Amino acid sequence: MILVEKVFAGIVSLVVKIFSLKPEKRYRWEPMRPDLETGNLAYPMVLIQIPMYNEKEVYKLSIGAACCLDWPSDRMIIQVLDDSTDLTVKDLVKLECENWKSKGVNITYEVRNNRQGYKAGALKEGMKHDYVQECDYVAIFDADFQPESDFLMRTIPFLVYNPDIALVQARWKFVNADECMMTRIQEMSLNYHFKIEQEAGSSTFAFFGFNGTAGVWRIKAIDNAGGWKDRTTVEDMDLAVRAGLEGWKFVYVGDVHVKSELPSTFKAYRNQQHRWSCGPANLLKKMAMEIMKNEKVSIWKKFHMLYSFFFLGKIVIQTATFIFYCVVIPVSVLVPEVEIPQWGVVYIPTLITVCIILGTPSSIHLVIFWLLFQNVMSLHRIKAALTGLLDAGRVNEWIVTEKLGNAHKPKSTDQFKDSSNTQPLINKPKTTQTNIWQRYYFSEIWVGLFLLSCGCFDIATRRQGYFIYLILQGIAFLIAGFGYVGTYVPGS
Secondary structure, three states: OHHHHHHHHHHHHHHHHHOOOOHHHHOOOOOOOOEOOOEHHHOOOEEEEEEEOOOOOOHHHHHHHHHOOOOOHHHEEEEEEEOOOOHHHHHHHHHHHHHHHOOOOOEEEEEOOOOOOHHHHHHHHHOOOHHHHHOOEEEEOOOOOEEOOOHHHHHHHHHHHOOOEEEEEEEEEEOOOOOOHHHHHHHHHHHHHHHHHHHHHHHHOOOOOOOOOOEEEEHHHHHHOOOOOOOOOOHHHHHHHHHHHOOOEEEEEEEEEEEEOOOOEHHHHHHHHHHHHHHHHHHHHHHHHHHHHOOOOOHHHHHHHHHHHHHHHHHHHHHHHHHHHHHHHHHHHHOOOOOOOHHHHHHHHHHHHHHHHOOOHHHHHHHHHHHHHHHHHHHHHHHHHHHHHHOOOOOOOOOOOOOOOHHHOOOOOOOOOOHHHOOOOOOOOOOOOOOHHHOOOHHHHHHHHHHHHHHHHHHHHOOOOOHHHHHHHHHHHHHHHOOOOEOOOOOO
């Protein structure tokens, strides 16, 4: 199932690339220009939302990048939605907004009395302000995202000239991908997601999951879909599915890149992956019947949503990886009756890995490390997916992904209009680890010990010959369990 899906998505993306079937060819697109009579009124009014929560390290970067967007200042409103609980950070963010406002930028600083609904609640509250009624479109950027100055010029025309398009999604570009092995591995997985999965979804069914940031929405489509909802921790995917069921189309523009930061600490990455695995599973449980009963879209699009997007993409892949690599293979060593055909243990996994790794050809030499680390994370993902399906435990837990900001330091003074206002507030974290006893992850440790035991048993009995994989995978689990993954920030 997984292989067929990967091959199909790969073929679609390959066809798009070979025949240069860019979105500009599939949809109407014309550059935005001022009108001779109406001037800047030819440009639609755009709202830019920047939700943030205690973003001390990166708030200046995201605000500075948004304020430097190439768009008429009187046709753009920048809305900083600050849910910070740290009063010092709140004061700093407010001061930054006032600094840009004094330079003529149309920027507003909005706060609320509680964090109800987390990011979804902040975005929903932000849409209630009177000045939003003037806007046709809304661009959303998380606090660590830095759009290029021509972002709106390249994305808004899709919405202006194609009234059936609701969302234009740009590609993430990672500025700290080379920080450590863990960030390199994340880059490989996310490049596949954007280059292959998002491209395939956009080109076939004009549907894919909104990535929560670096995208522009038609406000009418948001309202038509029922607005932002906080019933899960994936409010972005929730909105995208509801808008897709209303018949709206989505466009992925892979040539438009938005700089962002990958989580570089293992703790932050685990928290992010819990949300990304638990939320979709929980959303499937809550929306499965709604999708099946929908009469506004074709049966093929509903099948794509339920089978490819949700069941296969968010459930099967999360569970099959752990069950196969960390349960079936070790058990086949311990129980002679369990036999795995060669095509199942070698050929299919290899083909799936090749399909994914082609998203980042420059990192193909890291494929073994990527595979071992993905298997380690599959333990965390399967627990999160089951939590979402069962609607239990940490199902609604929202932990903001920690951003360090060090990789975003501008290399030149003219990157923004006021580069002195865009420096991170912390120094680059030290990569040496000093207190490992406070950083144990016992589930990873126990699985690692189990795999190592199976590997030793395989050597002793000479039964299956899987000992090389089992020992390497066991060591990978132990390395993660003892916290020797990613960068280490003292006190984190």
